[in-house]
Amino acid sequence: MSPQPQAAVGAPLSRVDGRLKVTGKALYAAEHDVDGAVHAVIVDAGIGRGRITSIDARAALAHPGVLRVIHNGNAPKLPYRDNSGSNNPPEGRRLRVFQDDRVRFHGQPVAVVVATTLEAAQHGASLVEVSYDAERPSTDLHEAEPDEPTRYARGDADAGLRSAAVRLDLTYRMARNHHNPMEPHATIARWDGDRLTVWDKTQWVVGTQTELSTVFDLPLESVRVISPFVGGGFGSGLRCWPHVVVAALAARETKRPVKLVLSRKQMYLGTGFRPSYEYRLRLGSDRRGRLSAAVHEMDGETSSYEKFTEGIMAAGQMFYSMPHVRQAYRLVPLDVNTPLWMRGPGFATASFVIESAMDELAHRIGIDPIELRRRNEPNEDESNGLPWSTRRLRECYTVGAREFGWHRRSPKPRSTRDGDWLTGLGMAAGVYDPGRFPAQARVRLDADGTAVAEAAASDMGPGTYTAQAQVAADALGLTMRTVTFRLGDSLYPPTPPHGGSMTMTCVGSAVLDACNKVRRQAIELAVEDEDSPLHGVPADDIVVRSGRLHVQGNPARGETYQRLLARNNRTHLEADGSYAGAPEPARHSYYAYNATFAEVAVDATLGLVRVRRMLGVYDAGRIISPKLADSQALGGMVGGIGQALLEHTVTDHRDGRIVNANLADYLVPVNADIPDLKAIYLEGEDMDADPLGVKGIGEIVQVGVAAAIANAVFNATGRRIRELPITAEALL
Amino acid sequence: MSTELSEAAAPPPAGTGESSPAPSRRTFIATSAAVGGAVVASGTFLASPEEATAAGSAPSSRVSLTVNGTRRTVTVDNRTSLLDLLREHLGLTGSKKGCNAGACGACTVLVDGHRVNSCLTLAVRLEGAEVTTVEGLAEGDRLHPLQQAFIDEDAFQCGYCTPGQIVSGVGCIQEGHTNSPEEIREWMSGNICRCGCYVKIVRAVEQTAGRK
Numbered sequence: 022m023s024p025q026p027q028a029a030v031g032a033p034l035s036r037v038d039g040r041l042k043v044t045g046k047a048l049y050a051a052e053h054d055v056d057g058a059v060h061a062v063i064v065d066a067g068i069g070r071g072r073i074t075s076i077d078a079r080a081a082l083a084h085p086g087v088l089r090v091i092h093n094g095n096a097p098k099l100p101y102r103d104n105s106g107s108n109n110p111p112e113g114r115r116l117r118v119f120q121d122d123r124v125r126f127h128g129q130p131v132a133v134v135v136a137t138t139l140e141a142a143q144h145g146a147s148l149v150e151v152s153y154d155a156e157r158p159s160t161d162l163h164e165a166e167p168d169e170p171t172r173y174a175r176g177d178a179d180a181g182l183r184s185a186a187v188r189l190d191l192t193y194r195m196a197r198n199h200h201n202p203m204e205p206h207a208t209i210a211r212w213d214g215d216r217l218t219v220w221d222k223t224q225w226v227v228g229t230q231t232e233l234s235t236v237f238d239l240p241l242e243s244v245r246v247i248s249p250f251v252g253g254g255f256g257s258g259l260r261c262w263p264h265v266v267v268a269a270l271a272a273r274e275t276k277r278p279v280k281l282v283l284s285r286k287q288m289y290l291g292t293g294f295r296p297s298y299e300y301r302l303r304l305g306s307d308r309r310g311r312l313s314a315a316v317h318e319m320d321g322e323t324s325s326y327e328k329f330t331e332g333i334m335a336a337g338q339m340f341y342s343m344p345h346v347r348q349a350y351r352l353v354p355l356d357v358n359t360p361l362w363m364r365g366p367g368f369a370t371a372s373f374v375i376e377s378a379m380d381e382l383a384h385r386i387g388i389d390p391i392e393l394r395r396r397n398e399p400n401e402d403e404s405n406g407l408p409w410s411t412r413r414l415r416e417c418y419t420v421g422a423r424e425f426g427w428h429r430r431s432p433k434p435r436s437t438r439d440g441d442w443l444t445g446l447g448m449a450a451g452v453y454d455p456g457r458f459p460a461q462a463r464v465r466l467d468a469d470g471t472a473v474a475e476a477a478a479s480d481m482g483p484g485t486y487t488a489q490a491q492v493a494a495d496a497l498g499l500t501m502r503t504v505t506f507r508l509g510d511s512l513y514p515p516t517p518p519h520g521g522s523m524t525m526t527c528v529g530s531a532v533l534d535a536c537n538k539v540r541r542q543a544i545e546l547a548v549e550d551e552d553s554p555l556h557g558v559p560a561d562d563i564v565v566r567s568g569r570l571h572v573q574g575n576p577a578r579g580e581t582y583q584r585l586l587a588r589n590n591r592t593h594l595e596a597d598g599s600y601a602g603a604p605e606p607a608r609h610s611y612y613a614y615n616a617t618f619a620e621v622a623v624d625a626t627l628g629l630v631r632v633r634r635m636l637g638v639y640d641a642g643r644i645i646s647p648k649l650a651d652s653q654a655l656g657g658m659v660g661g662i663g664q665a666l667l668e669h670t671v672t673d674h675r676d677g678r679i680v681n682a683n684l685a686d687y688l689v690p691v692n693a694d695i696p697d698l699k700a701i702y703l704e705g706e707d708m709d710a711d712p713l714g715v716k717g718i719g720e721i722v723q724v725g726v727a728a729a730i731a732n733a734v735f736n737a738t739g740r741r742i743r744e745l746p747i748t749a750e751a752l753l
Numbered sequence: 754m755s756t757e758l759s760e761a762a763a764p765p766p767a768g769t770g771e772s773s774p775a776p777s778r779r780t781f782i783a784t785s786a787a788v789g790g791a792v793v794a795s796g797t798f799l800a801s802p803e804e805a806t807a808a809g810s811a812p813s814s815r816v817s818l819t820v821n822g823t824r825r826t827v828t829v830d831n832r833t834s835l836l837d838l839l840r841e842h843l844g845l846t847g848s849k850k851g852c853n854a855g856a857c858g859a860c861t862v863l864v865d866g867h868r869v870n871s872c873l874t875l876a877v878r879l880e881g882a883e884v885t886t887v888e889g890l891a892e893g894d895r896l897h898p899l900q901q902a903f904i905d906e907d908a909f910q911c912g913y914c915t916p917g918q919i920v921s922g923v924g925c926i927q928e929g930h931t932n933s934p935e936e937i938r939e940w941m942s943g944n945i946c947r948c949g950c951y952v953k954i955v956r957a958v959e960q961t962a963g964r965k
Contacts, residue, residue, distance in 0.1 A: 039904035042912030043896065043919060045847020045887035052846035085810045139841055140832040141811065203851045203859055203913040203947045252849070252913025253947050285852040482910030482948045652907045652950060659949025684856040684945060691942040695951040 022541055023564050023573050029491040029501050033648040037487045037501070038250075038480070047250045050222040051207035051282045058209055058278040059088060060139045061271045062146040063264060064132040065290055066124045069158030069677020070356045073122040073131060073151060081134055081148040086141030089275050090149060092132035093119045096270065100238035107228040107235075108260045108518060110359065113327030118263045118270065124153065125326055126358045127677040128290030130263055135271050135279060158356035158677035162297050167320050167351035173334055174347045175404070181314025181345030185305025187386055193302070193374045193743045196669035197322065198295040200363050201689060202481070204252020205285060206292050208268035211278035217269055218245045224258035225518040226477050230511040232261035233269060249509040251481035251519075255660070256362040257292045258481065259520045264291055289682035293361025294670060296322035296329065300374045305345075310386050310393045314345035319371075323352040324359040331360075332367035332454055335404075336375055339610065340452055342399035356677055362520065364660050365723040368453050373664075373745060376449035376728030381741060384434070390732065391418045391427065394450055402610030410609035410709035411716075413640040414450060417616035420701060421448065421638040425618040434739035442622035444633070445737025451615040451725030455522035455717035457603035457710075461514035462531035464493065465595040466539050468586040470568045471503045474535065478508040478528045479519035482656075483719055484649035485528070491645055492529050492713065496536030498565025506532070514597065522613065522717025525645060527600050530712045535598025540565055542594045547585050554578050600711070609709045613721040614640040617658070617729040623737045628752035630666055630734060635726075636699045642716035643706035654700030654722045661726020663690045669746050814877040820845065821889030829876045836860045836871035839886060847887040847916045851945070858944030861917040861924075862886045868924035868943075887916035890923065898964060899923055902957035910948035918944045922958045931962035 041047040066073075078090035096119035109115050118130055132149050136142035159165045182188060209220040217239065223229045226246040234241045251258060268281035283292070298321045305314040317337045323329040334348050363369075383390040398415060401408050421427070430446040431437050437444045462476040474493045480486050489506040497504065507513065516528050544563045547555040547570055555563060555570060555578065564573050571579025586594070603611075618636040623629065635658050644650045667688035671681045681687045700722075706714030727745055734752070735741050742751050817826040820843060829838055836853075839845040839862070848871055851859030855873040862871045863885040871884075890897035899922050902908070909915040921944045925931060930940035937955045946954065 035904050035907065038912075039907075039909075040896070042909055042915050043887075043900040043903045044891055045845075045916040047912050048846065049849075049913060051850075052840070054844070138811075138830060139837055140830045144811075144832070201947055203849070203857065203911065203945065205850065251911060253911040255947070282850070285854065285857075482912070484910070648907050649910075652910055652948075652953065655952055656910060656949030659951065683854060684852045685854065689945060689947060690949070690951070691945055692951045692954065693938045693942040695938070695949070698952050 022537065022544070023561055025495050025498060025564060026566055027495050029494040030645050031647065034487060034491065034501065034646060036484055036649065037490055049204050049250050049252045050220050050248065051209065051280060053209055053220040055209050055211055055220065055278045058280045059135055059137050059275065060142040061133050061135045061268060061279045061281040062142040063130045063267060063281070063287065064134065064146045064149045064151065065287065066127060066129040066131045067151065068124055068153045068155040069127040069160065071124050071153050071155040073124060074154050075152045076132060077150040078132070080150070081145040084141055084145045084148060086137040087134060087145040088137065089135040090132055090145070091119060091271060091274055093122055096120070099236055099270070102235040102238055104232055104235040107232040108225070110327040110329050116263050116326060118266050126324065126356050127158065127679070128287070129358070130267055130291065133267050133271050135275050160355050160357055160672045160677045161674045162320060162322050162353050162355065163299060165353050165355055167353045170349035170351040172349050173338060176345030178314045178316050178345040178347035182303055182305040182316065185313050186308045187306045187382065189304045189378055189382060189385070191302050191378055191381065191743060193300045193377065195298045195300070195370055195373060195745045197297040198363060198664060198668045199289050199670050199687065200255040200257035200293065201288060201684070201687070202253030202255055202257055205283045205288055206257070206262065206264060207282040208265045209278060209280045210268040210272040212273050215239065216243045218247065219265065219269060220247045221265055222251055222258055223248050223261065224251060224254045224479050224481055224520050226479065226509060226511045227515045228518060229261040229265060233265065236266050237269065244511070246511040247509060248479060251479050254481040255364045256366065256520055259518050260293065260361055262292050285684060286682045289670065289679050291358055293359060295363035295366070296360040298370055302374050302378050304378055304382060306382060308386060310382060310388055310396050312341050312343040312397050315343060317348040320351045320353050322357060322360055323354055324357055325354045327359040328352055329360045331362055333371045335454055336368055336371040336452055338404035339399070339402045340375060341397040342403060343397070364657070365453060365720045368451070368720070368724045369664065369727070372449065372451050372725045373727045373731070376725055377731050377743065380447065380732040380735065389432065390448060391422060394418065405610060407607060407610040410611040411640065411642065411705070411707040412612065412614060413703055414614045414616065416703055417614060417638040417640055420703065421616040421618050421636055424701060425636045427618065430736065434736055437737070439622060441625055443625050443737040444620065444622045445733045445735070446618065446620050447729050447732030447734070447736050448616060448618045449725040449728035449732060451617060451721060453522060453613045453721040453724050455526060455613055455720070456517065458517035458523060458527055459602045460516040460527035460531040460600045462528060462535045462598045463514050463595065464532070464535040464539050464598065465593050466497060466543070466582060467593045468583060468591060470581060470583045472497050472499055473505045473507060474532050475507045475513040476516050476528050476531060477511055477513040478516045478524055480508060481519060483524065483653055484646055485524055487649060488525060488646040489529060489532050492532050493536050496533050497540055499568050503568060522720045525715045526711045526713065526717050527602070529645065529715065530600035531598045533598065533712055534600065535596045538596035538598060539594050542596065543582060543585060544570060546589055547580070550589060552588055553585060554580055611710050613642070613716040613718070615721050615725055617725045619729040619733040621730060621733040621737055623734060623752060628749035630747060630752070632662055632696055632730060634697050636701070637722060638701045638703065639718065639721060640703050641718045641721060642710055643714040644702045645713070645715060647702070650702060650718055651700050653718055655698045657722025658698050658726055659690050659695055660723045662694060662730065664745060665727035665730040666746050816877050816880050818879045818881065819883045821885060831877055833876045834872050835862065835874040835876050835879060835884065838876040839871065845886055845888050849913055849916060851914065858921060859914050859917040861921045861944060863920060863924060866927065868921055885920070887920055890919065897923065899926070899957060899961040902961045906953045906957040908950050908953035908957040910950060914944060914946045918946065918954055922961070925958060926962045931958060934959060
């Protein structure tokens with residue numbers, strides 16, 4: 022078929038769901054008006070480890086409006102069939118709500134109170150008296166015993182280090198971060214006989230559907246998950262957490278629809294987090310900065326009952342050219358809830374270490390940090406010998422240095438002042454490995470010339486509704502006004518999770534495929550129809566624009582979809598589309614890249630760090646929806662500022678309690694923390710990546726941000742901080 | 754736990770169907786709940802024998818307030834926050850619950866013209882108050898200029914903090930704290946946006962203030 026003109030893709034359009042969001046009419050999980058819904062509130066374990074010895078629910082049950090208190094003493098046994106899907110970690114055994122008396126972490130759900138009103142349920146939850154046989158929990162990453170490591174090696178890293186002219190041996194500590202989407206996790210569950218419907222905050226309706234079907238041992242098609250709007254996620258919605266099961270269980274036990282909304286505190290207890298790490302990196306190079314060897318040893322948190330892993334090893338294997346690499350990645354099981362991927366998972370952690378170390382090496386040997394990176398740019402992926410699909414880091418450096426005014430950076434630390442403030446510039450590079458998994462979509466073109474595309478995707482904020490409609494509009498040759506994309510319902514064709522920078526790539530490619538099929542059907546119908554002005558024209562010569570099929574280069578010869586379908590008595594045309602996922606075996610090494618630049622000011626007396634401006638330059642393939650992509654990039658920088666300077670979940674190791682489980686004490690960036698930010702996407706596409714030529718942007722935009730800030734802090738102060746967040750105390 | 758006594762004292766603003774004083778399904782539920790055990794006993798709801806039947810009901814009060822131009826008289830559980838009154842009883846879910854502790858601003862509404870965290874405001878305190886939520890900003894199909902500016906500047910992503918940001922921005926403009934981007938940043942810092950749209954929120958507020 023002839024390539025379609027691109028009118029919607031690449032246009033800086035406003036969000037198609039913008040009006041719903043600014044008027045408060047977009048419905049999030051807890052806001053669906055489900056007839057007869059009652060309220061459920063979870064009771065959290067008050068110890069960090071041990072056993073429940075008794076639960077006294079009498080006072081709660083006596084409270085007006087309280088209907089039921091469910092806990093391990095009275096809950097039915099749930100089937101909890103094995104489920105290797107739904108992003109449950111492959112190793113371990115998932116938490117089974119109210120199935121035994123074990124407390125595995127502070128804040129684990131131990132009971133649920135169901136009441137006719139929210140107030141009664143909340144008060145009722147406070148009246149449930151739980152007695153425990155408490156043990157001392159183990160929650161300190163630096164004290165606990167690690168598992169056997171996952172290893173990687175090429176060359177001889179020890180020999181490489183020994184013979185290196187310049188050696189660095191650096192240890193970094195990264196704090197635990199919580200996703201903290203603004204919308205708390207929430208579920209409304211309703212049973213109709215043996216069929217379960219949940220309105221849920223999730224980044225993967227298919228994953229939640231699968232998990233509920235296995236927990237309750239239901240056929241998959243008996244569970245429907247609805248999630249049209251997701252008030253942020255950043256990864257926390259990639260699993261179906263125990264509270265979703267609690268809501269469904271409470272609904273089944275009370276025979277009523279149940280609404281369960283987590284409190285902000287509970288968002289720290291049971292919906293995952295970016296794990297804390299200790300990461301030792303040894304680097305060896307020659308005197309010109311050519312790397313020869315690296316040894317990476319990283320210890321990261323997991324829970325006592327599941328083995329959580331993330332992509333923390335890849336960057337150390339492929340980002341810079343060097344013959345000798347050795348890695349050991351150890352999980353440290355703790356009495357905590359299981360972590361879960363948070364924006365830029367693994368890479369945002371590893372890049373802080375690697376990019377801080379590169380800055381340190383550049384300073385040690387006295388060359389510009391960008392020049393050091395250029396000298397170590399690999400020509401192929403040295404971990405597997407594959408050619409890059411696209412890798413345009415050099416362009417990122419060139420454009421970024423020019424646009425940011427990198428030449429104004431003084432190479433001498435602590436040499437630039439602005440009144441009481443020490444100022445400095447820093448940069449870092451970033452990489453992310455976007456996932457490519459099978460996806461499906463369905464498209465229907467109606468006789469009135471409008472089309473609807475559907476997939477069980479999500480939109481937690483990037484603009485899936487808009488961007489997928491842009492893809493569909495161009496592939497069908499329709500205007501944006503006549504195309505609707507529907508998502509967030511497990512009745513739609515399945516997709517991979519909404520995370521890992523997969524939605525545009527995988528869902529977009531499936532939507533493109535379905536739309537191409539529908540367009541082909543229409544073209545074939547026209548060329549075979551003797552009454553069509555397009556009769557007999559080779560199908561490959563026809564394009565569709567604004568709902569009208571015509572001969573390429575001859576717009577006068579053609580007709581609209583409406584006329585074509587009406588004359589042929591067709592109510593609609595429809596097709597299923599699919600995307601097969603990454604090719605096997607891989608032909609290319611495929612990553613998204615960035616270079617991030619930061620200017621900071623540090624109060625010389627107080628140690629206060631303020632980011633003054635930032636720039637991100639991205640090699641992320643083709644950009645479908647530039648206006649929304651810009652917002653994502655700026656948001657990634659804001660997330661990185663939080664990771665660099667503010668975010669730190671603090672645990673009291675005496676009892677395993679998170680002491681700052683609220684938005685007043687767990688600091689996230691507020692408006693006054695954020696200066697001017699700018700994002701530049703390199704023009705181009707990566708057609709080896711997928712049929713759309715996109716690489717995904719949601720994760721790469723946070724990778725490297727923390728290192729750029731840390732490197733700017735060094736340039737400003739001469740102080741190298743190897744711990745996140747960078748605090749005033751560390752700079753005093 | 755609110756009993757809505759429909760009072761069509763003031764007509765709802767055109768086009769904002771949510772403000773209709775007619776009982777919605779939510780208010781029906783709330784009304785039923787107010788009489789607790791009686792409803793259960795009457796069999797309107799399926800009650801299992803193991804369920805506790807609530808003896809008596811929680812202390813409640815009657816309060817009259819105006820929400821988006823519509824007079825409402827409700828009997829509410831004394832513990833009910835303004836936010837929960839709006840979301841759970843009046844069907845106005847535009848105001849969001851982000852932290853329920855006054856730290857995030859997602860629940861921001863105007864009470865008698867002032868920005869207020871509705872999660873920290875007990876509903877029974879609001880006798881005679883005028884409350885404006887995000888649902889009350891547009892005039893029919895015509896968006897408030899700040900709503901339009903949020904769309905034009907793409908000043909949101911997930912949209913969950915957006916109603917609070919917009920209501921807060923309206924307050925910020927009315928207060929006159931918009932003389933510079935720095936001033937807007939300070940006076941909009943009670944509203945957290947986790948998607949990180951601050952640069953564009955400031956632009957939207959600045960533009961809208963400039964148009965006044």
